[in-house]
Amino acid sequence: MKLKELEGHLGSLDQFSNPKIELEQYPTGPHIASRMLFTAENSFGDVSNKVVADFGCGCGTLGIAAALLSAEHVFGIDIDPESLEIASLNAEELELDIDFIQSNVLDLVWRGPIVDTVIMNPPFGTRKKGADLDFLSVALKVASQAVYSLHKTSTRDHVKRSALRDFNARSAEVICELRYDVPKLYKFHKKKEVDIAVDLWRFVPASHQSRSI
Amino acid sequence: MRLLTHNMLSSNIRGVVNGFPLRIEAGKVVEKNVEINGDFLKNMFVKIDWKAFVEASQSMGYTELPEEADSSMLDSDEFLNRFHHALLELHLEEGALVCPETGRRFPVSKGIPNMLLHEDEV
Numbered sequence: 001m002k003l004k005e006l007e008g009h010l011g012s013l014d015q016f017s018n019p020k021i022e023l024e025q026y027p028t029g030p031h032i033a034s035r036m037l038f039t040a041e042n043s044f045g046d047v048s049n050k051v052v053a054d055f056g057c058g059c060g061t062l063g064i065a066a067a068l069l070s071a072e073h074v075f076g077i078d079i080d081p082e083s084l085e086i087a088s089l090n091a092e093e094l095e096l097d098i099d100f101i102q103s104n105v106l107d108l109v110w111r112g113p114i115v116d117t118v119i120m121n122p123p124f125g126t127r128k129k130g131a132d133l134d135f136l137s138v139a140l141k142v143a144s145q146a147v148y149s150l151h152k153t154s155t156r157d158h159v160k161r162s163a164l165r166d167f168n169a170r171s172a173e174v175i176c177e178l179r180y181d182v183p184k185l186y187k188f189h190k191k192k193e194v195d196i197a198v199d200l201w202r203f204v205p206a207s208h209q210s211r212s213i
Numbered sequence: 214m215r216l217l218t219h220n221m222l223s224s225n226i227r228g229v230v231n232g233f234p235l236r237i238e239a240g241k242v243v244e245k246n247v248e249i250n251g252d253f254l255k256n257m258f259v260k261i262d263w264k265a266f267v268e269a270s271q272s273m274g275y276t277e278l279p280e281e282a283d284s285s286m287l288d289s290d291e292f293l294n295r296f297h298h299a300l301l302e303l304h305l306e307e308g309a310l311v312c313p314e315t316g317r318r319f320p321v322s323k324g325i326p327n328m329l330l331h332e333d334e335v
Contacts, residue, residue: 049250049252051217081327088325097301097304099215099217099324100324100325101326102325102327103225107225107328107330108328109223109224110223111221111223114217114221115221
């Protein structure tokens with residue numbers, strides 16, 4: 001599938017109808033989502049024929065992108081039942097089989113090295129400090145091949161240090177810097193739209209034996 | 214929810230020592246065909262907990278899987294088809310996943326299991 005086609009499909013998805021600020025619900029736009037998954041597949045082969053998990057899937061954008069790029073099995077986890085309903089409908093519209101699980105990403109317990117790749121646009125931690133790193137910590141325990149994640153560019157050094165030193169990542173690379181345009185979703189947003197500089201990261205977890213679950 | 218997902222999920226209640234596998238209470242099971250991918254199946258075979266997988270598929274009403282399996286069976290198309298069918302084509306739409314230690318039920322509705330813990334379970 002070409003990048004433009006992928007972006008087109010993602011642009012047609014339904015998004016949060018009543019976003020919940022305490023969960024930092026912001027849709028991952030089709031521009032970022034398509035580039036994220038396209039790179040994961042074409043530069044690293046981390047998507048097609050793989051088992052892919054979307055942590056904090058919201059309305060399913062990233063998981064759906066993975067499925068469209070031929071991931072063999074995709075599942076998405078989110079704490080919010082309303083988003084999951086929208087995600088289900090989105091997947092159904094595109095005739096994709098994606099398993100959705102309602103849960104706090106941080107509470108789930110996984111068996112075995114089944115998940116190849118974790119993809120996520122985690123909460124940035126504006127409401128609950130350090131939320132994005134909590135997600136990253138879990139992702140690095142679950143994925144056997146790679147973790148793709150978005151974090152604010154302003155936190156770049158901190159993210160790298162945490163991943164390598166605290167979460168046992170074998171490598172942590174910024175693949176590219178993107179502009180995340182956040183539309184005026186919440187009442188407290190003063191401007192019509194803001195542009196946040198975000199890094200698209202690729203982390204490689206430590207090999208399975210040395211992980212402590 | 215497909216059985217591949219079920220084979221990864223464990224009960225996450227605080228204090229539970231062995232929360233895998235979750236027992237399946239199947240209310241409504243739906244079958245959806247999807248193209249078979251032999252390489253993927255061979256890859257998955259070594260990662261699957263076979264006993265839990267067979268038990269789960271039996272709960273979903275599918276009894277064609279052998280109780281025990283080894284990788285030589287992957288040469289058989291018949292085996293691959295059954296493996297594929299149970300792993301990826303059976304969907305639990307309504308029912309529950311039950312913690313093997315505490316008996317706590319995690320309801321499954323519209324294919325989505327609700328694994329959210331209550332405050333005292335975290």
